[in-house]
Amino acid sequence: MTPLISVLLPVRNAADHLPQALESLLAQTFADFEILAVDDASDDGGLTLAVLEEYAGRDARIRAIAAGRLGIAGALNLAAQRSRGRYLARMDADDACEPERLRLQAEHLEASPLTDVVGCRVRFGGDPAVSAGYARHVGWINTLESHEAMALGAFRDAPLAHPSVMFRASAFARLGGYRQGPYPEDYELWLRWLNAGARFAKLPQTLLTWNDPPGRLSRTDPRYSLEAFHALKAGYLAGWLAANNPHHPEVIVVGAGRVTRRRAEHLCSHGVRIRAYLDIDPRKIGQVHQGRPVLHHRDVPPPGEAFVVSYVSTPGAAEHVAAFLNSRGYRAGRAYIQAG
Template structure:
């Protein structure tokens, strides 16, 4: 019923615990599609995989040349035999009822195409405060509406927490290999196609944070790549939902904000102006557009706002500010950073 899709590379130290957490699942009907992406650790990872396959027939090992995670995942999707596909990483573990609860959710909610869950943080919350803050934010998004609304800020779904219907791959395509985070691009593409996504509101997965995690070492996970890939999806969303299309106005006027927002212009969006609170910027013309003080923002209904202010706590403060002026998320403004 469930195909657990797990790519690994040089993971001999963490793979045993990841596999053990799967062997302990309360849902009995699953396979583990275990893909070795050309490990070069002297046969250590290959040995762990071979031992696991030898003691549990649910493990289906595949030893591939090194091509990277996106290509490995795309290959693995073609090997999955179940109607449900669950992602799992070699450095993460899951609760014994993870597969049971996520499969039950999909069975009971036919309108949902993908279900995630909450995740416990398995790293050092002080040394990795940025990752911990991101996970806290992702854990706050559990409903299809919240996930869809917030998807242009960051990826709302930690990759190893998801289970999805295999039919989505046939309908909308699977993982694409390009200069972008393959999971985030997939969520954006599927949500653009109308796929609804939700979460089981329980911490069914422990999301560990090793120093060699791809999101730390692979340039495809650089923040600039996130903004580059989402610009096209956000622009098309604005074309469908912005009553003033192609014109938007942007909350924030800092250099980073402007650089990120101006990516939309490559997709036909026109930025009419900036709104900020910095007295050094207010009243000036930056990039050919006026900077106005945020307190002068007129009531809702006269413009569409996109917020690109990314400082910690800014999203909540801005949401409260625009709400006080009658702006409704999704109708009058969108958070994008």
């Protein structure tokens, strides 16, 4: 019998924590699913594959697939190609989901035919004292509750926790699967799908624990670096600005520091022109970089005369910038966008 849900689970050298992930899936209150677990050429002496095969021998819903070195994007695409479900759920080997996760997400997709992707709130599974930045990201991602908030938030960072999502197999076929490149595969997918008009949703329940082990790809792989994020988002942001900025291709950028300027410069390679920078540091105000003056933030033009892109990213700074621009009559998505 064809299952309703196919869980895409790429694994590599995951023998230590894989049992917890599998047990959390097998404990689901909704049983009509299959797990396509792709061993992406683990080199741990067969330990990961042995765990997969042991579980597959205990439960026929688990399909262990031994693959060559594909990378996470290739492993996910292989799992999707072999899947049979109407809905595709993501899961990582170092995370764990709550028993109601698959049922609640499938029910949402059943009841919301226009929704392509549904996520959920997630719980940070690390030490916030050691991984403060990651903990802040989890807190921020949980605040993005609507499609509109996620669509605008996507230019700051990925608006969904990748292992928390479920999407329609038809959307995956229509919008395209994962791409391998010098960027995070999930972030590229979200930006591309949003650009193509996909609709996102997020359940208010916390249904996944998003763990933070030392070997997590986001910590070890250069494709997940901040520079890779900014290089990737620039093309999609430039396209969004072309459609939504009445002053296109001209923008004013918040943040005049060297790192911020370098990240904003990616936009220029896509035809965007930076008119000026805004800053609050008196040492920067009055400087000129490549013909672009640094203005005091209080000198921002009235709304209707400029479009602002904020690249500030220090903790709390984005919220401060949003509050300031809102107080000046600017509105997110109409007169400014945050990309830091």
